[in-house]
Amino acid sequence: MRDQMLKSVRTLAAFLPMLVLAQPVAAQQAAHREGSWEFSLGGGATYLATDFATYMGSGGFANGGVTPGRFVPGGVVRLGYNIDKHLGFSGGAGIGAGSGVTYLTPFGDFTYTINLNAPTSPFFTGGTQFTRITGNDRVTHPVWGARAGLGVRHMLSSNLALRVEARMGFEHYAEMPGSKNAYNPVLTLGISYFSAGRTPPVVVAPPPCPVCIARVDTVWRTAPAPAPLTIVLRDTLVLEGVNFDFDSSALTPESHWVLDRVAQELLKPEWVNTRWEIAGHTSSIGTDEYNMALSQRRAEAVRAYLVSHGVPNTRLTPKGYGETSPKYPNDSEGRNWRNRRVELRRIK
Numbered sequence: 001m002r003d004q005m006l007k008s009v010r011t012l013a014a015f016l017p018m019l020v021l022a023q024p025v026a027a028q029q030a031a032h033r034e035g036s037w038e039f040s041l042g043g044g045a046t047y048l049a050t051d052f053a054t055y056m057g058s059g060g061f062a063n064g065g066v067t068p069g070r071f072v073p074g075g076v077v078r079l080g081y082n083i084d085k086h087l088g089f090s091g092g093a094g095i096g097a098g099s100g101v102t103y104l105t106p107f108g109d110f111t112y113t114i115n116l117n118a119p120t121s122p123f124f125t126g127g128t129q130f131t132r133i134t135g136n137d138r139v140t141h142p143v144w145g146a147r148a149g150l151g152v153r154h155m156l157s158s159n160l161a162l163r164v165e166a167r168m169g170f171e172h173y174a175e176m177p178g179s180k181n182a183y184n185p186v187l188t189l190g191i192s193y194f195s196a197g198r199t200p201p202v203v204v205a206p207p208p209c210p211v212c213i214a215r216v217d218t219v220w221r222t223a224p225a226p227a228p229l230t231i232v233l234r235d236t237l238v239l240e241g242v243n244f245d246f247d248s249s250a251l252t253p254e255s256h257w258v259l260d261r262v263a264q265e266l267l268k269p270e271w272v273n274t275r276w277e278i279a280g281h282t283s284s285i286g287t288d289e290y291n292m293a294l295s296q297r298r299a300e301a302v303r304a305y306l307v308s309h310g311v312p313n314t315r316l317t318p319k320g321y322g323e324t325s326p327k328y329p330n331d332s333e334g335r336n337w338r339n340r341r342v343e344l345r346r347i348k
Contacts, residue, residue: 033116034085035198040078040163042190045071046096046103052182055173061101061135072096072103076188080109082197085116094186101135105169107147122152129169142171142182153192161192237262237344242302244340249297251305259302262344263309277317278302279343284323296320302342317347 048056048070073096080090088111096103109127126148132141149167156162169184176182239262242255251259265271280295280302299318307313326339 033082033194033197036082037195038078038080038082038088038090038192040076040080040090040092040190040192042163042165042188043073043075044186044188044190045073046094046169046184046186047071049183051176051178052173052184055176055182056101056133061133061138061140072098074103076190080111082113082116082194086113087111088113088116094188101133103131103133105129105131109147113153116153120152120154122150124148124150125165125167129171131169131171140173140175142173145169145171149186156191159194161194163190163192164188165190236346239302239342239344242342244298244301247294249294249301251301256305259305260309263306263311266306266311266315275315275317275347277319277345277347278306279345280318280320281325281327281339281341281343282323283339284326288322292320292322292324294320295322298342 053070074094075096076092076094078090078092080088080092082088089109090111091106091108093107094103094105096105107127107129109125111123111125113121113123115121127146129145129147130142131145132139147167147169149165151163151165151167153161153163166185166187169182169186171182171184173180173182239258242258243252244250244255245252266274266276278299280297280299282291282295282298284291286294296318297320299320303313303316303318306316323339327341328338
């Protein structure tokens with residue numbers, strides 16, 4: 001019997017290299033096996049507990065009443081379904097034979113796998129089993145049975161895995177003397193084939209939203225009288241229509257019309273949770289220190305105007321940059337009125 005078991009294991013081991021070569025090595029890497037069916041076929045041996053082996057001989061199952069060998073070779077077939085990468089269930093049957101006795105063990109299991117999508121995935125299993133034993137014109141089976149075990153799958157290709165499992169069977173036989181309980185460990189080595197699992201959802205990137213586009217817009221007054229004005233808020237809005245008196249942080253009357261529209265836009269629902277920096281800039285006339293202070297005062301003047309029109313103070317941060325960030329070249333005397341500007345920059 002032991003020779004039969006070893007022969008079965010050697011035959012399976014000789015078959016494994018052909019299965020590995022059937023698929024490229026790259027295919028052994030992680031896949032999505034949620035929702036897949038798993039068909040397993042394997043072989044191994046059951047080690048009979050002392051009381052149970054004695055019962056098999058004295059009970060008339062063994063030829064001539066001889067106790068059968070402790071190792072019983074056999075095979076197992078299983079069909080399971082993997083609900084997700086952790087949970088699954090399966091049903092199948094094991095069959096073994098020795099000393100004229102045949103063991104048929106139908107079972108049902110639940111399985112918890114660490115990560116079914118990994119190249120190597122340990123798992124735990126538990127369920128119920130009932131071993132039907134026949135031989136010498138006699139049949140017996142347990143009143144109840146259970147099983148628990150652990151194992152590991154190692155992917156050989158995208159669909160094939162080597163499956164090694166060790167488990168313990170717990171069964172109660174009313175005909176057995178003594179405790180009537182049988183505890184028989186089983187070790188199996190086999191191959192699992194996975195069907196295609198559920199296709200993972202395709203994540204489609206949404207179209208760019210307005211606040212995600214890095215864009216600079218410019219707004220200015222183009223008519224002596226108020227005219228319809230559309231303001232598009234992006235990351236940066238250059239308020240070239242916002243002007244100040246010379247060498248002053250006082251807003252000119254023309255600036256009010258532009259800032260009124262900016263305040264209305266900032267109060268719209270899509271912008272109420274955003275924060276903005278009000279950046280003040282000057283030309284290069286004057287000293288660096290003076291221009292830095294002047295640009296700060298101008299940025300604060302714009303914030304004060306927007307706050308007076310309902311924009312929360314906490315959403316606006318004034319910052320002066322002086323002459324450090326010119327947009328246009330200055331002439332030899334540092335004069336270029338287009339560098340005297342205020343910008344609205346989204347910071348959150």
